[in-house]
Amino acid sequence: MYRYDEFDETFVRNRVAQFRAQVERRIDGGLTEDEFKPLRLMNGLYLQLHAYMLRVAIPYGTLDSRKMRQLAMIAERWDKGYGHFTTRQNIQFNWPRLRDVPDMLDALADVGMHAIQTSGNCVRNVTADHFAGAAADEIADPRPVAELLRQWSTDHPEFQFLPRKFKIAITGSPNDRAVTRAHDIGLRMVERDGAPGFEVVAGGGLGRTPVLGQVIRDFLPRADLLPYVEAILSVYNELGRRDNKYKARIKITVQETGLEAFRALVEARFAELRGEWEGADQAWLARIEADFAPPSLRRGSTAPYEDARAGDPVFRAWSDTNLTAHRDPDHAIVTISLKAHGETPGDATTEQMRVMADLAEAYGHDELRISHEQNVILPHVHKADLPRVHAVLKSAGLATANVGLISDIIACPGMDYCALATARSIPVAQAIAARFDELKLEHDIGPIKLKISGCINACGHHHVGHIGILGLDRAGVENYQITLGGDGTETAAIGTRAGKGFAYDEIVDAIERLIHAYLAHRDSAEETFIDTYRRLGPAPFKAALYPEEADRHAA
Amino acid sequence: MSRQFTPKVVTANALLEGDVVYLTADDRWSRHHHEAELLEDEAHAEIRLLHAQGQPDRVVGAYLAEARAGAAGPEPVHFREAFRTRGPSNYPHGKQEEGAASRRP
CATH class of the missing domain: 3.30.413.10 (Sulfite Reductase Hemoprotein, domain 1)
Incomplete structure (x- = not known):
C-alpha cells in the first residue's frame, strides 16, 4: 500500500490546520456560512438532514488494519459507533459535531487518510476494481495508476473550480467491477502488441440524465495517461456549462459538443501538453508501484477448506457466494457482506471494523478493500484459513452468505x-x-x-x-x-x-x-x-x- | 388573486451540533417542532425568516417549512419535515433517541 512521504504528510497536516482555523473563524463570526460552506465541502464536511456528515476518502477502496482500526476509533470517539461505506469507496460518519471535525481530520492524518475532495466541483476520490491485485482475470493492478491520479488531482490548481464534480474509475480487468462507463472518465487497462496502455472512456454519468461513457481513445500508451487526462479536464473546464447545474457535467459537454469534435479538442490540447511531461510522473509511478508489490503468498495444503465444505453446510453456502477466484489457485478473495438481512446496507459497527482489521492482519496480508457495492473484501486469504475466517466473521454478525444475491442491495x-x-x-x-x-x-x-x-x-x-x-x-x-x-x-x-x-x-x-x-x-x-x-x-x-x-x- | 398562504414554521440546523431546530415565538431555538411559532401570515413569516437568517452564529440554512396547527402545537405537513422531527428510521438516533432518554425514569 502507498505510504505517505514527507510531502503528503505535510500537505495533509497543513490542510487540517487550515480547516481548524476556518472552523474557529466560522464559530466566532469571522466567516459567514456562505464563505464557510465551500471550505467545509472541500474538506468533506456536509450538513445533512439531522446533523453534519463527514465523508472520508478511501482511495481506490484500499485499507490496511491500522487504517480500519482508526476509522473504528473515530466512529467510537466522535460519532455513534458505526460508519457507512458508500458506493464510491468512501466512508461517511453521520453524527460529527462541528468543533470535533478538525480533530477527526487529524486522527485521519495520523494514518495517512483525509477527506479532501470528497465533495465540491473537483476531481473526487479515484475508484478502482475492489479485487485489484488479486483477481484471476486481471491484466495488471490498477491501484498504482489510481494513486498517481490521486496525487496529480489533489489540490491541482487548474481543477479546483470545475463546472461540476468529476469522477474517475479504473479497472485492470476486462470484467468491469468498477462501473467505468458510468464515470466522467473510465480507464480500462489494455495491451496492444505487448505494450500496456488504457482504453479511455469519457462522458459517462448517472444522475438525472444517465449516459454511458464513450470510448474517446481506444489505446492510450501508459506514459501518456496524465497529460491525456489533463487534456480532457482542460477542455471540459473550458466548455462545461457553468450557467446550469443540470447541464454542467462532462456527459452533457460531450453530447453538446459531439464526441468527434470533443475528441479533436482533447487531442489538440494533448498535443500542446504532452511535451511538458518529461517523465518525472513515470519515475514517480515506478516508486508508487514498489509500494503495491504483491504479497508473498504462502504455499500449503488447502485440505481444511475442502473438509469444511464437505462437513459444514453453513460454511459451504457462504463459500459458494462470498468467495471469488484468486489469481493463485490456493488462495481466495473473500467478500464480507455488510448486508445482513434487515440491516442497513454498507454499515459496520466499530466492533465489526476491528474484527475485519484483525482478520486482515492475521489471515489477509494486512489488506482490506471497500467495494462500490458497499461490502468489505479480504483480497488474499489462503484457502486453508477460510474456515477460521468464516468462524470469526460469524461471531461478529459478518458471515451473511448473500454476495451477488437479491439481498446484497x-x-x-x-x-x-x-x-x-x-x-x-x-x-x-x-x-x-x-x-x-x-x-x-x-x-x-x-x-x-x-x-x-x-x-x-x-x-x-x-x-x-x-x-x-x-x-x-x-x-x-x-x-x-x-x-x-x-x-x-x-x-x-x-x-x-x-x-x-x-x-x-x-x-x-x-x-x-x-x-x-x-x-x-x-x-x-x-x-x-x-x-x-x-x-x-x-x-x-x-x-x-x-x-x-x-x-x-x-x- | 393571490393564493392563500399556507402556515409555516421557521426551521434550520444548529451551527455547532447540526441538530434540527425551530424558531419559537419568544425568539428561542427549540429542538421540538411543537414549540415552534406557527406563522399564518405571509409578511410576518418573511420577517421571522429574516430574523432567523440574521443569526448565523447560531443556525445554518434557515427556511420556511409548511406546518399545521395540532393539539400540542404545530405539526409538520410534509414527510421530510416529519423525519426531521425524529431522526433516521434505521437506528434510534437523533431526536427520537433524546426523546427516549428524557422519557426514562
Whole structure:
C-alpha cells in the first residue's frame, strides 16, 4: 500500500490546520456560512438532514488494519459507533459535531487518510476494481495508476473550480467491477502488441440524465495517461456549462459538443501538453508501484477448506457466494457482506471494523478493500484459513452468505440522512432483504443486482441495476419507480422505466411479483434474471408489476 | 388573486451540533417542532425568516417549512419535515433517541 512521504504528510497536516482555523473563524463570526460552506465541502464536511456528515476518502477502496482500526476509533470517539461505506469507496460518519471535525481530520492524518475532495466541483476520490491485485482475470493492478491520479488531482490548481464534480474509475480487468462507463472518465487497462496502455472512456454519468461513457481513445500508451487526462479536464473546464447545474457535467459537454469534435479538442490540447511531461510522473509511478508489490503468498495444503465444505453446510453456502477466484489457485478473495438481512446496507459497527482489521492482519496480508457495492473484501486469504475466517466473521454478525444475491442491495442513505433525498432508501432495502430471506428464495433466484437511490442523483446506481428502484416525492408522498435491465459491468446498459411508481407500502410486494415472474419464465435455473430479461424483454415483467392493467387489456 | 398562504414554521440546523431546530415565538431555538411559532401570515413569516437568517452564529440554512396547527402545537405537513422531527428510521438516533432518554425514569 502507498505510504505517505514527507510531502503528503505535510500537505495533509497543513490542510487540517487550515480547516481548524476556518472552523474557529466560522464559530466566532469571522466567516459567514456562505464563505464557510465551500471550505467545509472541500474538506468533506456536509450538513445533512439531522446533523453534519463527514465523508472520508478511501482511495481506490484500499485499507490496511491500522487504517480500519482508526476509522473504528473515530466512529467510537466522535460519532455513534458505526460508519457507512458508500458506493464510491468512501466512508461517511453521520453524527460529527462541528468543533470535533478538525480533530477527526487529524486522527485521519495520523494514518495517512483525509477527506479532501470528497465533495465540491473537483476531481473526487479515484475508484478502482475492489479485487485489484488479486483477481484471476486481471491484466495488471490498477491501484498504482489510481494513486498517481490521486496525487496529480489533489489540490491541482487548474481543477479546483470545475463546472461540476468529476469522477474517475479504473479497472485492470476486462470484467468491469468498477462501473467505468458510468464515470466522467473510465480507464480500462489494455495491451496492444505487448505494450500496456488504457482504453479511455469519457462522458459517462448517472444522475438525472444517465449516459454511458464513450470510448474517446481506444489505446492510450501508459506514459501518456496524465497529460491525456489533463487534456480532457482542460477542455471540459473550458466548455462545461457553468450557467446550469443540470447541464454542467462532462456527459452533457460531450453530447453538446459531439464526441468527434470533443475528441479533436482533447487531442489538440494533448498535443500542446504532452511535451511538458518529461517523465518525472513515470519515475514517480515506478516508486508508487514498489509500494503495491504483491504479497508473498504462502504455499500449503488447502485440505481444511475442502473438509469444511464437505462437513459444514453453513460454511459451504457462504463459500459458494462470498468467495471469488484468486489469481493463485490456493488462495481466495473473500467478500464480507455488510448486508445482513434487515440491516442497513454498507454499515459496520466499530466492533465489526476491528474484527475485519484483525482478520486482515492475521489471515489477509494486512489488506482490506471497500467495494462500490458497499461490502468489505479480504483480497488474499489462503484457502486453508477460510474456515477460521468464516468462524470469526460469524461471531461478529459478518458471515451473511448473500454476495451477488437479491439481498446484497446497494442503497444510498436516502431521506434517513441525506438533505438532497426525495424518499427513503434504507428501509426499502431492509424490507426487501427481509422478505426474500423469509421466503427462503434468494439462493434459488441466483445472481441479481438490485440498486436503490433515494433521489435522481442516483448515488445508489439504480440506472445500472438489473432492478433499479428510484425513490421520489410525488405530491408529498414517497413513491418508488422501478427500472429494469440496467447493467454496470463491461456489458453496461441503462435500465428502462417499467411504468408508474409504487407507494412505500407497495414496493416490496411489487419486487416480489417481479421475481416470481422471473422464476416462472426463466428457461432453467441457470438462466439469470438479466439473461431472462434480455431474452424476453420487459413485457412479462410489466405484466407482473401491473396485473390490473393486464386484466384490463384482457377484458 | 393571490393564493392563500399556507402556515409555516421557521426551521434550520444548529451551527455547532447540526441538530434540527425551530424558531419559537419568544425568539428561542427549540429542538421540538411543537414549540415552534406557527406563522399564518405571509409578511410576518418573511420577517421571522429574516430574523432567523440574521443569526448565523447560531443556525445554518434557515427556511420556511409548511406546518399545521395540532393539539400540542404545530405539526409538520410534509414527510421530510416529519423525519426531521425524529431522526433516521434505521437506528434510534437523533431526536427520537433524546426523546427516549428524557422519557426514562
